[in-house]
Amino acid sequence: MILTYLLAPTLLSWLATGILGGLGVERFVNGDVPVLDIVRNEEPVSAVPQILASLPIPAITIAVFIIIATIFLVTTLDSTTYTIATYMSKEDMSKTPPSSRLRIFVALVITVLALTLMNIGGLAPLEVLSGLMGIPIIVIQVLTVVAAKKMMDEDQAWLHNVRKEER
Numbered sequence: 001m002i003l004t005y006l007l008a009p010t011l012l013s014w015l016a017t018g019i020l021g022g023l024g025v026e027r028f029v030n031g032d033v034p035v036l037d038i039v040r041n042e043e044p045v046s047a048v049p050q051i052l053a054s055l056p057i058p059a060i061t062i063a064v065f066i067i068i069a070t071i072f073l074v075t076t077l078d079s080t081t082y083t084i085a086t087y088m089s090k091e092d093m094s095k096t097p098p099s100s101r102l103r104i105f106v107a108l109v110i111t112v113l114a115l116t117l118m119n120i121g122g123l124a125p126l127e128v129l130s131g132l133m134g135i136p137i138i139v140i141q142v143l144t145v146v147a148a149k150k151m152m153d154e155d156q157a158w159l160h161n162v163r164k165e166e167r
Helices: 002-029 035-041 044-053 058-088 100-121 123-155
Strands: none
Touching: 002 035, 002 044, 002 123, 035 044, 044 058, 058 100, 058 123, 100 123
């Protein structure tokens, strides 16, 4: 489960980037979408909807992309606020979840920080800061793995929760 938590987002992001990037290269090579011109003359992000619009049934394709991106964003932010609130809480994290108020406070701080960064310089400062903010998340994930290992060693469920052989 821990490996799934650590590897699944990375693999899914890698897969999505590979598919969208490969589609962008294919559309550029075939001359369907002038991807390089879009990236040079406009915001690089504006290439994504134009690449998706080149697919069959573009309205549905873009709608599905937006729904999937929204689900990814919401679940990522929810788990991030939960993780940060868990570590900010004074309670024992293995026994009680963080309070809803603390989670809402963390979500508001993240929202204000993101909106401020977007207003002061667009996407570039946000990209740098999100990369830097990923470093503590890595540390938190490593600490979570260590804590889970300690809890498993303390619990010793492999000794006590073994099924008896049926006769």
